[in-house]
Amino acid sequence: MQSLIPLFLIAGAGVGVEIALTRFFAVASWSEYGYWVISIAMTGFAVSGVVMVLGRQVFLRHARWLLPLLPIVMLAVGGAGWIGATLNGFNPLELQNPITAEAQLWNIALYYAALFPFFFLAGLAVSLNFVVHADQVGRVYGYDLLGAGTGAVLALALMFVLHPFVLIPALLPLLAVAAMISGGTPWRIGAVVVLVATEAAVFALAAPRVNEFKPIYAPLNVPDSRVVAEVLSPRGVYQLLDNFTERLDVDVSNNASTMGVPAPPRSFGLYRDGSRIAALPMEPPSAAHAPAELDAAAYALLDAPRVLVLGGGGGFRATEALELGASHVTVIEPEPVLRGALRHGLGPSPALAADDRVTISAAHPLTAEGQYDLVDFAGDFLGADDQNRNVYTAEALAGFLERLSPGGIISIPVGIRELPVYAVRVLATARQALRLAGVAEPARHVAVIRSAWNLRVLISRDAFDDARVERLAAFAEERSFDLSYAPGLPVQGREIWNDLPPVSLESNTVEQGGEAQDAVAREAEQVLAGTPPQDAFDRSPVTADRPWLSPLVRLPSLGAALARIEILPQQEIGLLVNVAVLAQAVVLALVVSLLPLAARGSLRVPFGVLGRALIYFPALGLGFLLIEIAFIEHAALLLGDRTSGFALVLTTMLIFSGIGAMWAGQVVAHGRALRLAVLVAVGCAAAALFGVRAGVLAALDWPWALRAVLLVVALAPISLALGFPFPLGLDRFQKEGVGLLPWAWALNGAFSVVATPLANLLGHGAGLSWLLVAAIVCYAGAALAWPKERP
CATH class of the missing domain: 1.20.1250 (Growth Hormone; Chain: A;)
Structure with a gap:
């Protein structure tokens, strides 16, 4: 039995390092590039099998000394590969620019060169064990899988106490232990020597860092910027920043000063893995700016509504709802660190003050009970947590429609600064939700209001009548927002305050002309009628079986996407x-x-x-x-x-x-x-x-x-x-x-x-x-x- 314990440790180290590398890419770069780690790891395993096929007899003859040698060599190349990965100058933004892309392709190749040897040797060790113990392949495969599962648990447990940048040095000793068990005294001495030398080299030469294109990079490096709180967990590295650039990020009218409304307050910025997920208050949150927000649109149509707020944003959203006339606010915050900040505060940021008009619910958004006049998605709700995308599905919206009282509204935010078609897909999802709720004419139950950067889709349980459309138009007019769509509203002949030209992969340029445009208004009527345009972008509804708002590029249009990658x-x-x-x-x-x-x-x-x-x-x-x-x-x-x-x-x-x-x-x-x-x-x-x-x-x-x-x-x-x-x-x-x-x-x-x-x-x-x-x-x-x- 003892002869397979080294295999157990090698498998654990291999999977643990694989998980640690995916976390490294998430923090230093983007989580999408973690796919490379999986690719490199499985490629190493596959190539090791090929090598074993060609040299099986040679490996079998020398198995006695190869079994303790392989984990020692893995230890050395694992440390060297980690050093090489951290020194790599890869920049994804340059990958999207044809002029600079070639250098970044070489950097990707360097990632493979640095990390492939470790996983190749891991695969070689496993396949050698299969060859040596060919009469007990079930036990060999069992130890391999059990070791891999244990390595995964260990890596994730370490994330509660260690930053992802030091996970790999913490996992490498498993390989030294594997070598010590496999061989006699000389191998044990060699394993200790290589372990000490590798760890010393790693801590002296490795330079893991957050790439300068990450959202946290600039605010973290402005004068007097401070990290005032930090939370480590497998979910991510949370950092609360205090600096002069941090402010509550809401879409406020350019006319706010003429309305006598102050600017949004300063705040702390909460970042997870280098991406900003919320603003947290420096003091009990103020909401005097709320009447000038785009997010106030639904409140202008309701009197003293009972509001279900999805995403608390440190308490700002509940305070804004009360400022806008809500009679009661129920807040659901699925993201655990943000939920903890609401209830207990985070670092110097205070908890939400007790108020009889505010309830913090522990329910999941998809199972929340009760009747509401308004279901209000916070502006940062979708970006606060990956799993919040499940609340943007047609089935979820249909469920919210059932919880609305007569005249009730769902208010959904969508960012449009990069691709307006994201909003169009939300409209397709709204249409599907209304159809699931039994609405025969979905187009009469939807309105769209926007600024230059963001948009709100309003879905009403009852059809929008002329009086409501007029109130919404007056709200937009006073704040220089654009009413992109409402029942009975003409598409042509309206003044457009915020230019929003359409983006197309079929064209070499963004459409621009002498007059301001509204790309969402162009398509809203078609999508709500069930006849969306057919081009490179997917405008199908987001569903429970496909709960992703992005990516939008259709696979048949991959060539066009690559040709225009700089705009994606x-x-x-x-x-x-x-x-x-x-x-x-x-x-x-x-x-x-x-x-x-x-x-x-x-x-x-x-x-x-x-x-x-x-x-x-x-x-x-x-x-x-x-x-x-x-x-x-x-x-x-x-x-x-x-x-x-x-x-x-x-x-x-x-x-x-x-x-x-x-x-x-x-x-x-x-x-x-x-x-x-x-x-x-x-x-x-x-x-x-x-x-x-x-x-x-x-x-x-x-x-x-x-x-x-x-x-x-x-x-x-x-x-x-x-x-x-x-x-x-x-x-x-x-x-x-x-x-x-x-x-x-x-x-x-x-x-x-x-x-x-x-x-x-x-x-x-x-x-x-x-x-x-x-x-x-x-x-x-x-x-x-x-x-x-x-x-």
Whole structure:
């Protein structure tokens, strides 16, 4: 048993470093570039299998000293790779400029050069263990998965006490321990020496930093700027800044001074991973500026409304609602640090003062009960937390419509400074929500008011009558805002205060003319009628199965997007990164798949067996990751946090799959066990396909610990079943030729590289349900590819 403990530690270090690197990219750059880490890691595993296929006998002869050597070399190259990654001058903004892009492509290549050796050696260590212990592949695979799950838990636990920039040095000692267990005294001494030298080099030479294009960079570096509070957690690095640039970021009329309204107050700025998520008050919040806000539009149509506010913004939004005449305000803040700031304050920022007219609710936005006259989304609600996007879906808006009293309104903010089409997609979602609520003519229930930078979509339970449209027009006129759409309002012939030209990928320039334009007004009537324009941008509704407002670029228009990448906002870059990673992964998968044709002499198996292996192991690599990613998205909603969802799904699936793999090693009737495991996995995936959404919604208001237990219990059966097919397949296929064992490991790794970007593109393009459907097809295909049992 002890001989596989080093494998357990190596797998833990590999996954822990992978997670730590994704956090590094999120803090120093953007989280989208974390896909590169997954790509590099799985590429390393795949290439290691290829190398093991070609040199299996050599590695087997020298396994006695290679087993303790590999973790020591991993330790050294891991430290060197971390140093290289932190010194890389990558700048995503330059990647979007054709003139400067070439240098950044070289920087991306340097990331691969720095990080690939570590994951290649990790894969080599795992595949060598498979070769050395070919008679117990179930145990080997089980230790590998259990170690990986433990490494994930360790990395996430360390995030509560360590900044992401020091996570990797904290994880490297696992490799030294692995080497000490694998070898005798000389290896133990060598492991200690290399560990001390590597850690010293890391702390002396590594220079992790926040890139200058991150929103936090400028305010953090102005004179007298201070970080007055900091919170470390797997959700992110939270920093509360105090400097002269920080102010409550609301859209106030240019006419505020003539209205006798003061400017918004100074505030602290709260940043998570370098992106600003909220303004927190320096003193009990003032709201004298509220009447001049764009966000006040809905209040101008209601008298003493009962308001449900989504996103408290440190108390500013509740105070503004009271200033605008609300009779009672119920605040729901899903983001835990912001919710804590509301209740208890954060650093020097005070808590929201007690007021009988204000209730801070612990309910989830999707399950909030009660009747309201206004459901008011705070301006920073969508950007405050990734999971808030689930509240922008058609199903969620239809639910809010049911909670409105007669004459009630939903007020939804949308940023338009980068792409006006984001607002158009929200209009499509509003139309779908109204249709779900049984409204026959959605266009009569929607109005749109905007400034130059932001927009509010107002959805009314009852149709907007002429009196309300007139009140809204007067509100806009007094503040120099634009009423882009309202029932009965002519599109042409209106004075436009804030120029908003349309942005098109089909044109080489942004449309501009002598007169001011309103890109949203052009499309609102078409979209609300159900006949949106057809071009490079997706204007379909945001739904519970596709809960993403961005990216908007359609995959068939990828060429146009690349040609005009300089005009695309950061939200759209994730799509391009996924496509690039997928293209690279497909090339790698083809190379690994075609290897047997070049090295068939090493494999010594019939073509028919190769063909079955070429279906079986890629199907497992694709199927496992597709199920995992689908459950991560659902778990993120259930737990209120993508990081927690990712961690718990990854850990549960790895640990229970590891147990399943060990159990598979004791099974004699492999074919029958495989069919039973696939049947259980497919049955669980099918049940999730039809029931997971309802189950998640039913549990949203449970205590966090109970939701976590529910997730583990739900994942355990399918994870246990998913642990069977790979070791059973390794054991069965190696009977046809022992050379198939490392090739199978390479195939599984190569198609796991394909799975991650493919799942993201499929989920965004078709919906989360299709991930489970594709996984069911993969496992059914694997079962059909099982070799016939020998007589």
